[in-house]
Amino acid sequence: MKRLIEEARALLRDAGVREAKLDVQRQAGYGEVSTAVAFELSKKSGKDPFSIAKQIVEAVDTSGSRFVSHVEAVKPGYINFHARWDALAEDVIDEAVKAGDRYGALDVGKDQYMLVEHTSVNPNKALHIGHARNTCLGDSLARLLTRAGYRVAVANYVDDSGTQMADILLAFSKLGYGMEPPDGVKFDDYCGRIYTEVNRRIAEDSTLEAERRRISASLEDIGSEFYRLNRSVVDRVLRDQMRTCWRLGARYDVLNRESDVIAFDLWSETFQKLQTMDAVYLAQEGAKKGCWVIKLADHPVLSKEGDEVLVKSDGTTTYVARDIAYACWKLGAVLKDFKYRRWGENPDGSPVYITDVNGEEVLKFGQASSTVNVVDARQKRPQEVVKHALRKLGVDPSRYIHYAYEVVSLSRSDAAKLKVDVQDQQFVHMSGRAGVYINVDPLLDYIAEKAVEGAVKRHPDWPAEKLDEVGEKVAVAALRYFLIKSDPDKMIVFDSEQASDIEGDTGPYIQYAYARASRIIEKAEAEPLPKPYGQNLDDAEKELVKVIGLLPFVFEEAVKILSVKRVASYLRELAVSFNNFYEKCPVLTASHDVKVFRLALVEAFRSALSSAAWVAGIPLVREM
RNA sequence: GGGCCCGUGGCCCAGAAUGGACAGGGCGGCGGCCUCCUAAGCCGUAGGUCGUGGGUUCAAGUCCCACCGGGCCCGCCA
Structure with a gap:
């Protein structure tokens, strides 16, 4: 696809147009590459853009072109380049098949180190769907940057100091709550429930307020009983939170504890x-x-x-002061550094480190080229203060990126299910303190259950394990796609029925296209040979070739504006093109030459889809 | 009072970094398609003052201004 654009650019240059902005045309019927350069030229010369376009087109000579079949000037003044499909299909399919599930990878981030921080949930509760928005955005940003050639490390900031922990400690030490949750309840979820209850009791009994303050103060006393209790509670909650994050497909390199920003x-x-x-x-x-x-x-x-x-x-x-110090560490504006110990392992086998004053490991996670901090939009002001401080310290503040996203609130019906008095409100904000939230784990369980119901009808012979495995992947795909596809600047009014939908514009739709493609490849006896390349392609084939060829441009654009949403909408576009092709172009029953070409096209599609789905964090299945 | 974000068919949302070719998709409604590679799919159909009013431009959903509606932020909390 790049070569088609380059060729079009060269043709224009030969025709006397030195500089032109060329776009890959997304809509069918206007060629594959087009330019509005005639409009710009008409601004200077005052001449009618259409006649300028016609003039340019007459001067273009496509006789020696490999990728361009013909050029035309259209209505108001566009110049459209039409592809030679045999050559373009060969180019796109070869590139995609060769690159496999890394198709579209870029090297724009070569030699640069990006520190991405996300999740950063206070270690006193389980992840709710608002936290999941953070984690999914952050994880996909890290993946996108990785695909763009950056060296990336992922940090999770653990706010283990401070008052929010005191509620839980009060419950364990004075209010008779046991340290072990009831059967089937995770420890982080248990703490979240306690947090809500304690806050209700404090509202009723003001002596507890003073008790909490005393605990909060004694936390500063390193080695005290409360200090040790706090450490153990934090670690247990963190382990449960991380299980949820891993379930969502996220991975981390380092856990930075706020108490260690102080300790170091x-x-x-x-x-x-x-x-x-x-x-x-x-x-x-x-x-x-x-x-x-x-x-x-x-x-x-x-x-x-x-x-x-x-x-x-x-x-x-x-808090802001500690954030400034931490930002300085991230960008190499201070010389002091943390020490670490190995804390655990990601599902992919890579190690997760945690800051520790007694740590033996000396690692370099600071001194990043740039840092991306996924933090909700309510913190724009403090984040701006951090940037201001960096500027004062001589650090280019553009290296510190606050990736802001709006909160997730609950729909009327979901809020009503939680016994909130919704009155005439269209949505209700979540609140850990008030116990108004929907957690990630039960939601994923719920979606998985729905998915299994569907799978069982289709595959009555499948064993339970296989059903569960697919159900889990469908659930993750549904939730991640749902949280990623909308604009970060827009509040998501979460509705569990809508979010657990597995039909229409959803993650499972994308998985389904991949599964269909995979079944074709599995059932094919012929090899997906690279040749012969199709002549007289069907419109659906052309469209699919074009969209596959678009992926490198999509990554380029997405990385430039740090837009995960862009990748999600591409996935949708790609899956639509494939489903269209699937309906109109039989593969296995086609004549030999056509079959071999279509198999190669299907394989190229799988490359493009798996590459983009990896960035979006959408797990794939061969059958569903 | 100051600042930030959002406003696109009944509902949810693309299209906003760089203004250009008929404003796309999903849900829901109605009507079709499984002797054919998985119907979690596909096709057709109805449904639109792109919040309102100005402005810039050959061209505005997109840029500028004002206003209306909704959300958020402005603590010796984190």
Whole structure:
């Protein structure tokens, strides 16, 4: 496909058009590559764009072309290049089949190291669907960057210090909650339920509030009973959370604990530098008297809201201060570094490390070329303060990317199921404190159950294990596609019936196209030979060739604007093209030459789909 | 009060980085297609002031301004 564009560009150059923007034409009927260059030229010369286009087309000589069959000037002034399908099909199919499930890989990220951080759920509860949006976006971004040739490491920030843990510890130490969850309940889920209950009890009994504060304070005392209890609770919750993340297909390289940002003292070095750069000052009066605050006066927007406290009057740091220090570590603006120990293993066998003051492992996860932080849109302001601080420290703030996404809320009907009084609201925000949330694990179970119901009808002979395996993959595909396909700037009003749909514009639709293709390949006795390449292709074949050829461009665009959604919509487009081909073009019963060509086309389709599905995190099955 | 985001058929959403060829798809509705590679599919059909009003342009769903409606953020919390 690239060669078709290059050839079109060369033809234009020979015809006297030095610079032209060429687009691969998505719609059928307007050629395969087109340009609106005549419109631009008409702006300069004042002449009618259509006559300019005609003039250019007359000057184009396609007689020596391999990929271009003919060129035409159309209506208002477009110039459309039509492909020679035998050559284009050969080019696209060869490239896709050769590259296999890495088809479309780029090298734009060569020699660059990207640190992607996502998930970062407080370790006092199980993942709900809002967290899943974060994890799925972040994991797919990491995959996209990997496919684009970057060296990528994935971090999960574990906010293990602070007050949100105190509720759970209060429950275990004073309110008589046992450390073991009831049968069939995961520990993280159990903690989430406790968290809700404790908050209700604190609202009723104010003495508990003081108790919680005391626990919160004693957490600072390293080696204390509460400190040790906290560590063990955090680790148990984290292990359960990670099981859910793995279930969703995510993987991680490192778990960075907030308590270790403090323990390794990344802050003091950062603080010194901020002082040296005259970016902070000790407030002498007003409400923030006695606090070290960062100057925001020269920030175009933040200046209107007053300076930000970094060090409280009691000498402890705020969350934003720790985030600044951590950002400095990520981008190599401080020299101090963590130590690590091996914590566990991803399903793919790769190690997961965790920060640890007693750790033996010295690893380089900091000093990234750039860092992507998947953090919900409500934190835009603090994230902007971090960027401002980086700028002050001489770090190019564009290296720090806040990948913001909007929250997930619940539909009226889902909220009503949770006994929320919905009144006239169209949606209800989730709240861990209020117990209003839908967790990832039960949702996946529910979708898998629906999928198994469908599979059993089709394959009454399948053993339960196989049904469960496919059901699980269908569930993951459905949820990931659902969370990835919509614009990150838009709030998702989650409805479990809609999200668990496995028909229409869904993840399973994409899996289904792949399964159909796989069955053709399995049943074919002939080899998918590269030749002969089809003459007189059916429209459905042409369309499929074109869409397969599009993938490298899709990756290029997606990586440029960090758009996971772009990959999801491509997958849909690709699967539609295949299903169309599947209906109109029989493969196994076709004549020998046609069959061999179509088999190769099906194989090329599988390459394109598996490559893009990997980025989207959609697991594939050969039959379903 | 200041700032950020969203507004596309009954419902959900593509199309917004770079303005261009009839505004695409799904759900739901109606009507078809399994002696043929899996019907989790395909085809047809009905349904649209792209929130409103201005502006820029040969050309605006897309860019600019104002307004309306919805959401979020502005703590010595994280």
